[in-house]
Amino acid sequence: MDLHKQKQPPKLPAxxxxxxxxxxxxxxxxxxxxxxxxxxxxxxxxxxIDGLFNPWSEEKTGHRLWMSEIMYPxxxxxxxxxxxxxxxxMDQQSSFQEQVLNDEVDPCHxxxxxQDVLEQCNAELIGTCEVMGIEAxxxxxxxxxxxxxxxxxxxxxTNQLLRMVTGDPQxxxxxxxxxxxxxxxxxxxIFQPTPLKQPE
Numbered sequence: 001m002d003l004h005k006q007k008q009p010p011k012l013p014a015x016x017x018x019x020x021x022x023x024x025x026x027x028x029x030x031x032x033x034x035x036x037x038x039x040x041x042x043x044x045x046x047x048x049i050d051g052l053f054n055p056w057s058e059e060k061t062g063h064r065l066w067m068s069e070i071m072y073p074x075x076x077x078x079x080x081x082x083x084x085x086x087x088x089x090m091d092q093q094s095s096f097q098e099q100v101l102n103d104e105v106d107p108c109h110x111x112x113x114x115q116d117v118l119e120q121c122n123a124e125l126i127g128t129c130e131v132m133g134i135e136a137x138x139x140x141x142x143x144x145x146x147x148x149x150x151x152x153x154x155x156x157x158t159n160q161l162l163r164m165v166t167g168d169p170q171x172x173x174x175x176x177x178x179x180x181x182x183x184x185x186x187x188x189x190i191f192q193p194t195p196l197k198q199p200e
Contacts, residue, residue, distance in 0.1 A: 009118030010159035018178040022054040025169045042115040046191045071108045078108035079193035103195045131162045
């Protein structure tokens with residue numbers, strides 16, 4: 001482990017984007033697996049995440065929720081566009097009906113995932129494993145404000161994020177996989193809010 005201790009926690013690339021898969025560990029019968037896409041541009045302090053919200057209780061709310069959120073900490077704004085997908089029966093074949101919800105602008109103090117999160121949280125390299133067929137370094141840390149443990153998996157010796165696990169997998173943890181992490185240049189228009197709700 002001496003070699004591991006000499007490794008410096010990687011910073012995420014200045015620009016990156018990827019599809020993601022979101023699920024729970026262990027999965028419960030009421031849990032859903034969802035997916036979406038995210039874009040991060042740290043040089044301009046902005047990010048965008050599109051996808052079905054997880055966790056979200058269809059049983060309690062009567063619908064699933066798709067959301068596009070663009071975070072602009074520089075102006076303390078988070079732009080959210082939402083669509084509700086509801087169905088008559090949750091336990092049998094049933095068609096979904098969509099409904100565009102009101103757009104929202106909420107306060108936003110920082111990006112949901114910081115570029116130097118491993119450094120900020122004093123992450124410790126605890127070993128290696130295979131993630132999606134790729135050798136990965138395992139970085140573990142405690143999240144601020146008593147939010148509990150987190151474990152991030154990076155492609156070995158790189159700053160390519162493969163998986164984020166927040167919580168304790170032995171009890172309940174949120175898992176997000178990034179199967180096609182890349183650093184292609186992001187079109188700035190991606191970060192331009194486009195309201196979905198049309199005036200009536």
